[in-house]
Structures are given as C-alpha cells and as structure tokens.
Amino acid sequence: MVAGPGAKGEQKRERITEMTTASDGKWVCTCCGYVYDPATGDAALGLPAGVPFEQLPENWKCPICYAAKDAFDPL
Numbered sequence: 188m189v190a191g192p193g194a195k196g197e198q199k200r201e202r203i204t205e206m207t208t209a210s211d212g213k214w215v216c217t218c219c220g221y222v223y224d225p226a227t228g229d230a231a232l233g234l235p236a237g238v239p240f241e242q243l244p245e246n247w248k249c250p251i252c253y254a255a256k257d258a259f260d261p262l
C-alpha cells in the first residue's frame with residue numbers, strides 16, 4: 188500500500204488577522220509626520236470623525252505644514 192500524496196504537509200493554517208488594512212486607514216504626512224486618523228477626523232477643518240482620507244476634499248492640506256494630499260502616504 189502506498190500512501191497518497193498529501194498525507195503530510197497539510198498542516199498549514201492560515202492565520203487570518205484583522206490587520207487587513209494596515210492601520211485603520213491612517214495616512215502620514217511625508218513632510219512633517221502628521222498622521223491623519225479617520226477615527227478622529229479633522230476638527231480644525233470641521234471634518235467629523237469617520238471620514239476616510241480618500242474622501243477628504245481635494246484642497247485639504249496638512250494642518251501642520253499645509254502639504255497637499257499627495258504628500259501623504261498610507262501608514
């Protein structure tokens with residue numbers, strides 16, 4: 188009797204974490220290091236909490252150094 192392939196090596200278990208989005212949609216300003224956290228929003232601009240970075244107005248700027256949105260990188 189020959190054991191078929193697959194008898195061994197099927198012990199892999201995928202660990203599905205809840206880290207699919209690296210850090211809750213935070214974006215960091217590459218100029219000054221300011222982190223936009225959608226959970227906080229941007230009170231200074233009247234943006235309520237829960238606004239994703241992608242939905243910020245195109246004229247939104249870093250509140251610290253006034254860099255444009257394209258100066259931000261996802262964390």
Ligand SMILES: [Zn+2]
Nearest residue numbers: 216219249252
């Ligand atoms: Zn900045």
